[in-house]
Amino acid sequence: MKKLLLLALSGALVYGEVVGVIPANKRTFDQSQYIPDISVVLDASYVNRNKTNDELQHLELPGVAHALLGSHEHDGANHATYNADQGFNLNYAELVFSSNVDPFLTMDAILHFSKNGVEVEEAYFTSTALGHGLRARAGKLLSNFGYLNAQHHHYWDFGDMPLVYEAFLGSHGINELGAQIQWTAPTPIYMMAGFEVLQGENEQMFGNATIGDIEDPIAKGKDAPSLFVGYAKTSFDLGDTTFFGGLSYAQGSSRIDHSDDEESPHAFTGDSKLYGADLVILHAFDSYSSLKWQSEWLSREMKGTQYSDATLSTSSAMKKQQSGLYTQLIYTHDQNWKFGARYEAICHNDVKVNGVNTNKPRDFRKYSAMIEYHTSEFARFRLQYNRNDSLYNEDGFKQTIDTIMLQANISIGAHGAHSF
Amino acid sequence: MKKLLTLLTLLPLTLLAHLNIAVSYPYIGALTKSIGGEHINTVVLAKGNWDPHFVIPRPSLITKVRNADALIMNGGQLEIGWLPPLINRAGNPRTSPRASSFLNLSHHIELINKPVDVDRKDGDIHPDGNPHFHLNPNNILLLAGVIKKFLISLDHEHQEVYEKNYASFLSSWSEKIKGWEQKMAAKKGMKVIQFHDNLAYFNQAYGLQNIGTIEPLPGIPPSSKHTFKIIELIKEQKPCCILHDVYHSTKTAEYISSKTGIKIVLMPHDINSLESIDDLGSLFDHLTEAVQ
Missing domain, CATH: 3.40.50.1980 (Nitrogenase molybdenum iron protein domain)
Structure with a gap:
C-alpha cells in the first residue's frame, strides 16, 4: 500500500514537471518567435474650412478633375479624400505587417481601416536574393513613379496630396496591382532604373473596363494589364548636401466611366501618357537639423473620345494636355520642430474637342504652410493652413477655400525605417 | 597584342x-x-x-x-x-x-544595461x-x-x-x-553626468560612475523639469563634470553649468568626431586626456 502511494506520488511529481516547467521557447510547436513586425499608424485630423461639405463636393477644376475635395458617392461606394469633412476626421488606422518570408523573399502588408471599410493599401512580396543590384516586387503596390507617389501618407510633410497628383491620379496616386523590377547600376554614383507592369485601374486617369452595356457597349474594354511605368533616378552628394532627381513616364489605356453621375454624365475612352520630373535637394546642418527642397512637375496627355449628354450618345474627339507642379521647402529645426511651405499650380490646361480649343481656365493655384511638433519619433502633430485658389463652382466662378487643419499622426509597434 | x-x-x-x-x-x-x-x-x-x-x-x-x-x-x-x-x-x-x-x-560582445522591460514610455x-x-x-x-x-x-x-x-x-x-589604465587609475569612482549614456562602456572600463543624463529618457530631448532635477542632483552629489557628446547641442549643458559651475567636457565617440581624432588610438588618447 505504501509502495503504491509512493508510486502514485512520484508519478504525480513527474507529471507536474512536464506540465509546468518547460519554458515557452522550448515548446515543440511554439511559433511566437516568428511574429512579423507589426505596427499601427493612426492618422486623424480636425478640419475647419470656409466652405461646407456640401458646397465642396460640387467644386471642380474645369477640364482636369471634378469632386476633388470632400467625399462623394460613386458606384455605391463612398470615396473620401484625406481630411474630407469639417470637424474631426479619422483618415485611417494603418496596420502594417512585414517580415522575411524565407531566405529569398520579404513580405509587407499595409491595411487601411477607415469609415470606408478596409482597404488594402499595399500587399506585396519583394526579392532579396537576385543580386546584380536587381530587386523585384509584385502584388498591390505604390508605383515608384516620381518622388512622392511611393511614400505612404504618414511620411508626407503635408497632410494632403499635392494638387497636381490628386487632380491627375486621385488621392492614392498610382496604387495598383502589378509587378515591378528595379536595377541599381554598379556605378560610383547612384543610378536606378525601374519598370512596372500594372493592372491600370486608376479612376482619374487610367482604366480598362468596358463602358456601358456589355452586349452593346459604348466603349469596349481593354485587356489588363494596361498601364506601364518606367523611371530613372540618380543621386549624388556635395558635402552635406544631397541631390536626388528622377524622370518618370507612364502610359496606359483610359476608360473613365461617369455615366451614372446625376449631374452631366460623361465617359472617356482613349490612351494616356503621364510624364514626371522630380528634384529633391537636402542640406543637413547636423544630425537633427536640415533644409529640404522638394519639387515635382507632372504633365499628361489624354487622347480619345468623350461621350456626353444623358444617354452618352454624343461622341467627340478629345485631346487634353495638362501640366502642373508643386514645390515645397521644409526646415527641420531639431528633433521637435519642423516648418514648411508649399506652392502648387496647374498652369497648362489645353482641352481640345474635335480640334477646337475649349479655352478652359489655367490659373489653378494652391498655397500651404505648416508647423509640426514631434513629441518623439513616433508621434507628430501638425498645424497646416491651405489657401486653395483652384476650384470653380458650377456657374464657372472661382472659389477660394481656406482650410485650417490640425493633424495627429501616431505610430506604435515595430515600424521599419523609411528610405530617402 | x-x-x-x-x-x-x-x-x-x-x-x-x-x-x-x-x-x-x-x-x-x-x-x-x-x-x-x-x-x-x-x-x-x-x-x-x-x-x-x-x-x-x-x-x-x-x-x-x-x-x-x-x-x-x-x-x-x-x-x-x-x-x-x-x-x-x-x-x-x-x-x-x-x-x-x-x-x-x-x-560578439556582452552588452550591458539590457533593459528588463521594453516599453516606449521609457x-x-x-x-x-x-x-x-x-x-x-x-x-x-x-x-x-x-x-x-x-x-x-x-x-x-x-x-x-x-x-x-x-x-x-x-x-x-x-x-x-596599459598606458590608458595608468592614466585613468586615479579616476576610479569619479561621478559624471552625460547627455545620453553613450560612454557606458568607457565608464565601465575605468570605473567612472554615471549618475544622470541631461536627456530625461533615451532619445527624448531635454525638458526644463528634468534639467532642474539634474541641477539639484549636481549640487547634491558633486560630480566632476558633464561628459558631453559632440553632436547634441551643449545649450542645456551650458545652462546647467552656469547654475552649478560644473565643467563641460566634450567627449568624442568616434574617429572624425573632432578634427584632431584621426585614428582609434587618438580617440582613446583624447578621451582619457579629457577627463583628467
Missing part, C-alpha cells in the same frame, strides 16, 4: 584582390583596415561627427552597399533607423544579414542593451579578433597577412591599454 590580352585577363583579378568592405561607422573602418591592410578597401557609411543613431539614408549610400563585397555593422539596433532601407534597396546578396559576408559585431531604448560598446578599449581587442576571423573566412588566401596584422595590432593596442 598578346601582352594586352594578358593585361586584360589580369585586370579583373587585381580588382578581385581588393575586398570592398562597407562598414557602418568610422571606428569599424579603421579597425578593419588595420587587420586587412592593403588587401581590403573600406567604405564608411556614417560620418563620425554626427549622431550614430540618426544617419540620413542618402541614395549615395545605397550605391556603396550595392557595390560592396561584405558589410560590417555595429548592431545592437544602433543602425536600425537607417541601414535596413539601404540594404533593402541595394539588392546585394553579399550584404544581406543572412550572408556569410555580413558581420554584426554586437553578436524613451527610445535599445532592447538588446547599450550598443556603444566600442568605447571600452578592451572591447576593441575582442572586435579585432572577430574581424580577423571574418576577413580570413572571406579571403583564405591572405590568412597569414591577416594573422600577422592582427598580432601586431594586438601587441600595440595592449601597450596602449
